[in-house]
Amino acid sequence: MPTLSTLITPLALLILSLPSLIISESRAVYLGSAIFKLTSSSAFVWRSLSSSSEILPPSVLSAKWWITLSLVSGLIGDFCLIPSKKSYHNPSGGHEGDSIWFKLGMLAFMINHAGYIGAFLQFVKGGVIENMDWKVFGGVFVVCIILGDLCGMPVPWRDDAAALPHTDSGVEGGRTGRSGSPRLPTTSTDAKPLPDLSQQKTYKKGPRHTRSDSGVTDLSISIPSTPKSGSKTNSPTTSTPLLAYTTSSSTLEGLIPKMAIPSDMKPLIIIYQLIITTMVASAAGTRGLLSERLLGAFMFMVSDVMVAWDTFGVKPSTPVSTATGDEGKSAKGRQGWKSRGFGWVLYFGGQYVLAAYGAK
Incomplete structure (x- = not known):
């Protein structure tokens, strides 16, 4: 009886499922996107679990199991990052990162990356890491940090909140004294002095009172206006301030999307970076700059940057289809599907390369 591996290989499964995932995204098919995303993730886990006919040395065998653990964590992370159906059809820049599922997904991918580090450092002899070029390690580490800064990722030396403009709604630096939705109405509690009744005109039935003169506090309500799609003011720090959010901008502003990152998540994202x-850097230091290991690791890192752009990027409002009543659906597919598809090619490709060559 033929086994599954004789009918289809892990690479063939990925070649079939990844284009299906991108096509589902281009048509805004929620169920297809979820199924084919997990199928693509299963392909690299399957590749790592594929048995080898040759006898492996203990260090390689240990690294292989570390990589398998990492890939399983990546599969769990992919599951956690599947958005709800509502968020899928109507994404809101920055708010996806508020989800507990997104934070669990980040934790899973932290374990994913840490597992790779453990795998790369398994080649130890006499307590010293073998074949580690520390100059290459340090150089690649610095280059990656600089690239992250250029790509708009939060960095400790740039205070994004301090650079934000002051807004009329009392928001300074992208923050307010309360948390919640940026579309909630705001109340003004500015105290007004009591009116001088002696200066008012007197009528037969006494002085005429206006509504605003009947109390000490004006509880007027102002609702921020919704910016139009494509407007230059469509920023969470201008017409629609994100409460307790900061925006992260790159030195390549105009080429890199502006991101709205929750303030409480900035330290977590920096640790993740x-x-x-x-x-x-460990991949480069242990196998060199022209290795499959570095190729897979770098592809993975670039895909993570694109995930950050997609999740925290400030997005224009999506219209509601008059024909179906669904938000975010159009003839062109789900918003941002092209860049998301390119990021998936890098991500699943990088994971598969690491599954195949990471322990070699």
């Missing part, structure tokens, strides 16, 4: 940067 340090982990993946260490992973890429």
Whole structure:
């Protein structure tokens, strides 16, 4: 009886499922996107679990199991990052990162990257890491940090909140005193002095009172206007301030999308960047600049940057289709599907390369 591996290989499964994932995204098919994403993830896990006919040395065998653990964590992370159906059809820049599922997905991918570091450092002899070129490690580490800064990722030395403009709604630096949705109405509690009744005109039935003169506090409500799609003011720091959010902008502003990152997630994202940067530098330091290991690690890192752009990028409002009543659906597919598809090619390709060559 033929086994599954004789009917289809892990690479063939990825070649079939990845284009299906991108096509589903281009047609805004939620179920197809979810199924084919997990199928593509299963392909690289399957590749890592594929048995080898040759006898492996202990260090390679240990690295192989570390990589398998990493890939399983990546599969779990992919599951956690599948958006809800509502968020899928009507994404809101920055708010996807508020989800507990997104944070669990980040944790899973932190384990994913840390597992790769463990795999790359398994080649130890006498307590010293074998074949580690520390100059290459340090150089690649610095280059990755600089590239992250250029790509608009949050960095400790750039105070994004301090550079934000002051807004009329009392938001300074992209922050307010309360949390919630940026579309919630804001209340003004500016105290007004009591009116001088002696200066008012007197009528037979007494002085006429206006509504605004009947109390000490004006509880007027103002709702920020919704910016039009494509407007230059469509920024969470101008007409629609994101509460307790900061925007992260690159030195290549205009080429790199502006991101709205929750303030409480900025330290988490910085830690995540340090982990993946260490992973890429470890791949370069142990196998060199022209190795499959570095290729897969670098592809993975670039795909993570594109995930950050997609999740935290400031997006224009999506119209509601008059024909179907669904938000975010159009003849051109789901918003941002082209860049998302390119990121998936890098991500799944990088994971597969690491599954195949990471332990060699």
